[in-house]
Amino acid sequence: MIEVKELRKSFNGDVEVLKGITTTFETGKVNLIIGQSGSGKTVFLKSLLNVYEPSSGGILFDGRDIMNMSREEKQGLRAEIGTVFQGSALFDSMTVEENISFPLDMFTNLTYREKKRKVLEVIGRVNLDKANKKFPSEISGGMQKRVAIARAIVNNPKYLFCDEPNSGLDPYTSNVIDDLLLEITKEYNTTTIINTHDMNSVMTIGEKILYLRLGIKEWEGNKDILATAKNKNLLDFVYSSELFKQLREFMLENDQTSLTNNKTEDNEKTD
Numbered sequence: 001m002i003e004v005k006e007l008r009k010s011f012n013g014d015v016e017v018l019k020g021i022t023t024t025f026e027t028g029k030v031n032l033i034i035g036q037s038g039s040g041k042t043v044f045l046k047s048l049l050n051v052y053e054p055s056s057g058g059i060l061f062d063g064r065d066i067m068n069m070s071r072e073e074k075q076g077l078r079a080e081i082g083t084v085f086q087g088s089a090l091f092d093s094m095t096v097e098e099n100i101s102f103p104l105d106m107f108t109n110l111t112y113r114e115k116k117r118k119v120l121e122v123i124g125r126v127n128l129d130k131a132n133k134k135f136p137s138e139i140s141g142g143m144q145k146r147v148a149i150a151r152a153i154v155n156n157p158k159y160l161f162c163d164e165p166n167s168g169l170d171p172y173t174s175n176v177i178d179d180l181l182l183e184i185t186k187e188y189n190t191t192t193i194i195n196t197h198d199m200n201s202v203m204t205i206g207e208k209i210l211y212l213r214l215g216i217k218e219w220e221g222n223k224d225i226l227a228t229a230k231n232k233n234l235l236d237f238v239y240s241s242e243l244f245k246q247l248r249e250f251m252l253e254n255d256q257t258s259l260t261n262n263k264t265e266d267n268e269k270t271d
């Protein structure tokens with residue numbers, strides 16, 4: 001679990017980008033951060049990772065506040081975090097297998113055989129068995145994402161951070177990646193935090209959704225209550241596309257029908 005308390009971030013004492021965000025991300029859940037461009041999603045994610053030092057507030061990784069950690073403790077925590085950054089950020093000159101092994105080379109003293117076993121295990125998990133000797137330039141964008149995910153989970157992380165994991169992917173491949181991230185979150189019991197612009201992800205894997213606007217937590221909830229949310233800014237943002245607007249109307253209509261049916265059933269029971 002990651003608890004965020006009154007998190008603030010400004011750069012060079014200038015304009016405040018994060019304006020006191022408080023929230024909780026539970027273990028074993030997929031947590032999505034959404035919001036317009038410039039709302040502070042990346043700064044938020046990088047502050048949690050301590051790539052940016054927060055101006056004030058608290059960030060507790062299962063009770064351990066990163067703001068009070070020594071350099072060594074931060075390094076220890078870093079080994080517990082898997083990251084999938086935009087564009088996959090793979091090393092072009094390394095094979096798929098070597099890319100995935102990288103965190104094990106960096107953070108562990110495992111033997112060559114142990115590393116190999118772990119690497120092959122996650123390669124199997126993300127269905128890349130036939131690509132392990134290939135270079136990133138020889139595989140598709142979707143496969144590159146799967147390599148990035150395999151690399152992020154190879155060291156059994158407690159926390160998984162993903163920045164726009166679907167960017168540049170077609171809708172089908174995006175779904176495959178979403179499903180994989182959800183499955184991995186359950187299997188590895190990670191606290192998963194994903195920055196996304198993908199409304200399909202929001203509707204399908206958003207176990208928790210945090211909506212940021214102008215550096216403020218404007219709304220939080222989950223995909224099941226999104227359709228009935230009342231926050232106008234959130235609705236304008238999420239349902240800005242005609243397709244999602246229609247989907248919401250359909251969901252609300254169905255909700256209304258089921259409410260009416262329930263009422264009738266209740267009345268019948270009392271009659």
Ligand SMILES: Nc1ncnc2c1ncn2[C@@H]1O[C@H](COP(=O)(O)OP(=O)(O)OP(=O)(O)O)[C@@H](O)[C@H]1O
Nearest residue numbers: 011017035036037038039040041042043044195197
């Ligand atoms: N290193 C930095 N120094 C100064 N200002 C920054 C820095 N990084 C981000 N900002 C500012 O913080 C604000 C939020 O940026 P951020 O990248 O977090 O937005 P975002 O919600 O992730 O947008 P997008 O969806 O386009 O990626 C922007 O106004 C941006 O200019």
